[in-house]
């Protein structure tokens with residue numbers, strides 16, 4: 399390891415609250431969110447229709463099949479190109495994805511690529527460090543991110559059929575909803591389509607929110623991604639999110655036999671049938687490297703703790719005390735006064751603290767880089 403390796407460490411970032419705070423145009427549009435809320439309530443209409451057994455079976459099937467299209471298609475193929483397939487299967491995969499009612503393939507994958515480029519930095523659109531509900535669903539209901547970020551997805555935007563599906567992303571969901579009605583009547587529509595869609599939404603959204611706060615970290619990635627068996631079951635293998643952030647080019651997200659990854663199992667089946675090919679997977683050396691338990695420094699958690707600490711200092715100094723005083727109660731006022739005194743002290747030292755934080759982050763990034771280099775597989779000293 400040479401001095402130049404360490405000298406190229408990225409520039410430090412200031413973790414004052416303002417860095418992660420949402421801007422004025424990052425607000426949920428309450429009007430355009432109404433259909434989203436109505437879809438959540440529609441399944442309740444089964445109190446009038448009753449629930450047919452075939453509607454429940456239909457709901458389970460439409461959940462699982464559409465989840466596969468999201469993980470194998472929108473995520474592992476369109477976002478990460480972790481395997482290859484011909485133009486017709488590619489189109490069918492994209493059409494299947496639109497049935498999940500998560501907008502078009504170019505919109506989905508374009509935003510997802512941005513998430514990987516900026517994970518858990520202040521630029522990451524849906525980092526939970528910007529608010530849990532925001533990362534789960536808020537950013538999707540915000541006008542600012544409604545457009546497809548075409549610059550991020552030029553490689554697939556060149557296909558006119560994909561641009562068509564991306565533009566007319568309602569065709570898939572409507573076709574499925576009508577089919578559900580004809581298969582199992584009104585309860586088929588309510589359970590087979592609407593309830594299944596709601597569960598599918600949250601089963602997908604948890605990977606942006608919970609998979610960055612719940613579970614265990616194996617690899618010292620620069621973000622807060624985690625591995626969770628529970629989330630992996632719900633999402634057919636996407637819960638191994640720390641594995642995924644560590645090696646995003648892989649078509650396989652459960653790195654070991656005990657890490658259930660149904661999507662990868664189906665992709666292998668499809669590759670035996672020659673529908674897909676070139677499934678990328680990490681080598682044993684890659685899987686063994688960069689592990690926190692072997693001394694790779696967990697820079698992702700460190701940065702997130704710094705961000706939280708910065709936010710807490712800010713809140714103690716300003717937000718909390720003003721809110722408490724405004725509530726006007728006697729005991730609360732006394733508490734607020736004490737808080738304000740502590741807060742004032744902290745705010746006065748804010749610059750000093752920020753300087754310290756910047757220095758710590760610098761050192762942490764050096765340490766993370768050094769520990770990563772130290773863990774490189776001996777078999778490949780040149781890469």
Ligand SMILES: [Zn+2]
Nearest residue numbers: 477510514646
């Ligand atoms: Zn990804």
Ligand SMILES: [Zn+2]
Nearest residue numbers: 605606623639
């Ligand atoms: Zn992530």
